[in-house]
Amino acid sequence: xxxxxxxxxxxxxxxxxxxxxxxxxxxxxxxxxxxxxxxxxxxxxxxxxxxxxxxxxxxxxxxxxxxxxxxxxxxxxxxxxxxxxxxxxxxxxxxxxxxxxx
Numbered sequence: 414x415x416x417x418x419x420x421x422x423x424x425x426x427x428x429x430x431x432x433x434x435x436x437x438x439x440x441x442x443x444x445x446x447x448x449x450x451x452x453x454x455x456x457x458x459x460x461x462x463x464x465x466x467x468x469x470x471x472x473x474x475x476x477x478x479x480x481x482x483x484x485x486x487x488x489x490x491x492x493x494x495x496x497x498x499x500x501x502x503x504x505x506x507x508x509x510x511x512x513x514x515x
Contacts, residue, residue, distance in 0.1 A: 441473075441487040449479035459506055469493075470502050 443451050455474040460467065477483065 441485055443475065444484040444486070445477065446482040446484065447479055449477045449481055451478075451483065452476040457503055459502055470498050472498075472500065472503060 443453060445451050453473060453475055457472040459470040462468075471487075473485075475483070
């Protein structure tokens with residue numbers, strides 16, 4: 414009986430370590446500054462990788478039931494460099510895809 418108990422505890426500890434060491438994946442989180450309903454019906458992204466550097470261009474559709482501010486959190490593996498982008502990037506990628514699709 415005692416061997417079973419120690420075996421079960423050992424398995425539980427091993428599983429906890431394995432689960433605790435696995436990488437986590439998450440999407441962004443939107444926290445409203447007031448009691449408002451937040452709607453996020455869409456998201457567009459361009460991800461480019463050259464072998465050493467990754468570029469992420471992200472556009473989100475965000476609507477609120479009330480006027481106010483929100484806090485958005487995006488979990489990333491390191492501190493990013495952030496710049497304001499242009500929607501023209503999405504238009505350019507769409508044109509490239511459409512040319513190659515024909």
